[in-house]
Amino acid sequence: MSKFKIILFYKYVTIENPEKLRDEQREVCLKLSLKGRMIIAKEGINATLEGKVEDINRYLDIFLKDKRFADTHIKLSEGTGEAFPKLSIKVRNEIVASGVDGLDPNKTTGKYLTAEQLHSWIKGKKEFFIVDMRNDYEQRVGYFENSILSGIENFRDISKLLPKIKHLKGKTIVTVCTGGVRCEKASGFLVKEGFSDVYQLFGGIVTYMEKYPNEDFKGSLYVFDNRLVMGFNMDDQRREIIGRCASCDKPSENYINCSDDFCHRHFICCLDCTDENNKALCPMGCRDFSDEHRDVATM
């Protein structure tokens, strides 16, 4: 068993004084040597933290004692002690920036669907559509079979998704994202846009994969820390590598940032296509393809 644990959680609840909570949280996290990212806003709290198992447990004891957060759903995974370089706790206007004004999950959001319920819907005959609210680069290493991928570059562009799914207004929709925090807003957004039967996957893909590893969600899950991707039961025969190297199209889950200082595009590049320091220029504009193009043209 790992000595380290990573926790992922959010809670939409009115926070009267975000600055005060930030200072309190910083004190507790520093005392327990936790690292990670936390965003606090008037609308709630969103965090990923890593620490030694006993320190994470102590943190949760303290955090869950606060009445505002008592029923927060905590997602756990094994850590390495290296998921985050430091601790960052910030106050922002929103815990997740949606780019749409007036989305308040405390007022309007989709109905919760548990992992168990979604699993039985998938196995059954019910007609429904899974809409993946994550960013396009996250979807490249894994997704639910037969789901509709948002294809957006950033959650702030969520309204660009509407033309793609407008024919589903009268159908049953289930929104999914990593841990659920984006779906609180995304599902509320669809409700406001007139979609009549909107659900959100409670606890997100993390929770689903924990319960049903390598079943309906193919590949692995992109995460926003140094791990970059996370899988469950890695030696499971059913585990597939969904990601493809952007340069040579070989299966890969190796995310890098383009080494061009003005690009920094986040993309998948296999180890054969990176240099010895795991660096490469992206093939979407930064790498000179002229020689290879000539080869192809004369073939």
Ligand SMILES: [Zn+2]
């Ligand atoms: Zn490659």
Ligand SMILES: [Zn+2]
């Ligand atoms: Zn580039």
